[in-house]
Amino acid sequence: xxxxxxxLAESKLTALVVDDNFVNQTxxxxxxxxxxxxxxxxxxxxxxxxxxxxxxxxxLILMDMEMPILNGIQATKRLREMGIESKIAGVTxxxxxGDKKEFMEAGLNDFQEKPxxxxxxxxxxxxxxxxxxx
Amino acid sequence: xxxQVALIKQSLFDQGYLDxxxxxxxxxxxxxxxxxxxxxxTLYFKDSARLISNIEQALERGSFDFNRLDNxxxxxxxxxxxxxxxxxxxxxxxxxxxxxxxxxxGCLRTFKQLKKExxxxxxxxxxxxxxxxxxxxxxxxxxxx
Numbered sequence: 001x002x003x004x005x006x007x008l009a010e011s012k013l014t015a016l017v018v019d020d021n022f023v024n025q026t027x028x029x030x031x032x033x034x035x036x037x038x039x040x041x042x043x044x045x046x047x048x049x050x051x052x053x054x055x056x057x058x059x060l061i062l063m064d065m066e067m068p069i070l071n072g073i074q075a076t077k078r079l080r081e082m083g084i085e086s087k088i089a090g091v092t093x094x095x096x097x098g099d100k101k102e103f104m105e106a107g108l109n110d111f112q113e114k115p116x117x118x119x120x121x122x123x124x125x126x127x128x129x130x131x132x133x134x
Numbered sequence: 135x136x137x138q139v140a141l142i143k144q145s146l147f148d149q150g151y152l153d154x155x156x157x158x159x160x161x162x163x164x165x166x167x168x169x170x171x172x173x174x175x176t177l178y179f180k181d182s183a184r185l186i187s188n189i190e191q192a193l194e195r196g197s198f199d200f201n202r203l204d205n206x207x208x209x210x211x212x213x214x215x216x217x218x219x220x221x222x223x224x225x226x227x228x229x230x231x232x233x234x235x236x237x238x239x240g241c242l243r244t245f246k247q248l249k250k251e252x253x254x255x256x257x258x259x260x261x262x263x264x265x266x267x268x269x270x271x272x273x274x275x276x277x278x279x
Contacts, residue, residue, distance in 0.1 A: 020209070021209055021212045021213055021216075022177055022181050022213075023174060023177055023178050023181060023212070023213040023216045023217060024212060024213070026173075026174055026177060027159070027162070027174065027216050030162045030167070030170065031162065034162055034164070066208060093208075093211065093212055093215060114212065114215065114216065115155050115158070115215050115216045117155075117158045118158070118161065118162075
């Protein structure tokens, strides 16, 4: 599997990891690194909003749902209200259908269950037209 | 020694301490980060020790704030899932279920078991990593049989 991981470095994609869990932050950061995607990490939805207010922009946002201060649903809504058009993929542990619907309706482009793996991340990238699977 | 490392790792899967997610973790390890798995595991045990302490303090207060306990356990479960700590994850799930129905005794019982599984996993992984370091370059990640 390790030898088959594609590199998207040439595409110069950027991503933002939004997650309050240190282990998940580390893993998702590494997953994106492994695919050659430059990425930053923030700890909650409020920080995600703040980083955009400071002028930063990303091609892809990996948004956790349950976070303190501002959760993923609220942060997604806020970003969309701000006019942020980045692709946002919600990532969360098994959510009930109601939560998932609410999260999608907040403005997500895609949804994936944690834990993220390389293949799940590639699926997200493929569905959001960042990567063509061969 | 490589064989011993492989056997220890296989036993962790066979005994249910680790699941497939641990293999996913290993596949992220490369020459640029040759100790990635151990670093993530260290981070996990540091973070989970903090959560255990928070939960202990919350339980010692006597009045069960199931919402707060569930929040802590949600984080614990998330981390455990991410590194493939299967038995710990199972206890987290049970604890959350007891929180959901407001069963204090169930929470206490499950928490005791959770701490036991957590301590066992920590010991076994520390042993595995120590041996792996002694054995030299990491073997290629292999899916459990």
